[in-house]
Amino acid sequence: xxxxxxxxxxxxxxxxxxxxxxxxxxxxxxxxTAEFGIAHSIVSRLWRQFQTTGTAIRGFRSxxxxxxxxxxxxxxxxxxxxxxxxxxxxxARHTTQATGRPISRFTVARRLYSGGLFARRPVRCVPLTPxxxxxxxx
Numbered sequence: 001x002x003x004x005x006x007x008x009x010x011x012x013x014x015x016x017x018x019x020x021x022x023x024x025x026x027x028x029x030x031x032x033t034a035e036f037g038i039a040h041s042i043v044s045r046l047w048r049q050f051q052t053t054g055t056a057i058r059g060f061r062s063x064x065x066x067x068x069x070x071x072x073x074x075x076x077x078x079x080x081x082x083x084x085x086x087x088x089x090x091x092a093r094h095t096t097q098a099t100g101r102p103i104s105r106f107t108v109a110r111r112l113y114s115g116g117l118f119a120r121r122p123v124r125c126v127p128l129t130p131x132x133x134x135x136x137x138x
Contacts, residue, residue, distance in 0.1 A: 011038070016046060016056045023047050067107055072099055076108055077115035088112070088119035 011019075015036065022032050023043075032043045050056045053070075068076070072095060079091050088105040091112075095103050109119035128136070 010058065011042070011046075013057065016058075019043060019046055020050050020056050023050075067101065067103055068095075068099075068111060072103070073111045073115070075099075076111045077117060080112055080115075080117050085121060087121050 019032055019036060019038075022035070023029065029040060029043050029047060032038075033040045036043070046056060075098065076091055076095055079094055080086060088108040092103050092105045092108045095108065105119070112119050
């Protein structure tokens with residue numbers, strides 16, 4: 001390797017768990033950096049990630065970045081549960097207004113499906129024409 005390139009060594013899951021355990025005991029981030037010989041920014045970022053997500057596992061993800069955050073996903077499901085007649089397009093518009101990021105109706109449909117809901121609008125019945133009514137009465 002050339003001198004100007006640094007080698008990235010990620011923390012293994014066991015070390016991450018030990019650091020989180022020390023911080024949960026009430027130890028400071030500075031004492032954690034001294035004990036494990038890791039930069040302050042790494043430990044504080046790990047602690048912040050644990051506090052927001054509840055886990056310290058590294059996310060391995062390939063492909064396009066997600067358009068919504070977990071909070072957005074919860075908001076989408078909540079909107080659908082509050083008003084069951086709302087379409088995916090309407091939920092997408094509400095979410096776009098609330099977050100400021102454009103979200104498609106297809107994204108909303110995927111988030112609803114992962115939340116146990118479906119992006120379908122309940123239809124009461126098929127409207128009957130006069131010909132249908134005549135045939136039904138016979």
